[in-house]
Amino acid sequence: MLELSSDLLKIIVCPVTKKSLKYDRQAQELISEEAGLAYPIKDGIPILLADKARKISKQNFIYNDRVVTNENVTTEKDTKVKEIA
Numbered sequence: 001m002l003e004l005s006s007d008l009l010k011i012i013v014c015p016v017t018k019k020s021l022k023y024d025r026q027a028q029e030l031i032s033e034e035a036g037l038a039y040p041i042k043d044g045i046p047i048l049l050a051d052k053a054r055k056i057s058k059q060n061f062i063y064n065d066r067v068v069t070n071e072n073v074t075t076e077k078d079t080k081v082k083e084i085a
Contacts, residue, residue, distance in 0.1 A: 036055055
């Protein structure tokens with residue numbers, strides 16, 4: 001599984017809302033809470049097309065400890081969120 005860089009996660013935005021995305025490393029998706037969409041990541045490449053995104057509800061990701069925000073990263077073996085200094 002290819003990993004998205006933290007630099008890319010800092011600048012990439014939802015094409016629908018123009019807001020930041022959250023990285024769900026395990027599911028290999030970028031989450032737009034505001035749009036309620038999960039954009040797939042295929043071979044390390046984010047597919048930021050609304051018609052390719054999966055519709056999600058807030059309950060699916062708001063308390064999910066494996067969702068990583070743009071301000072946080074996880075190590076490959078660590079699923080807990082670690083803040084970037």
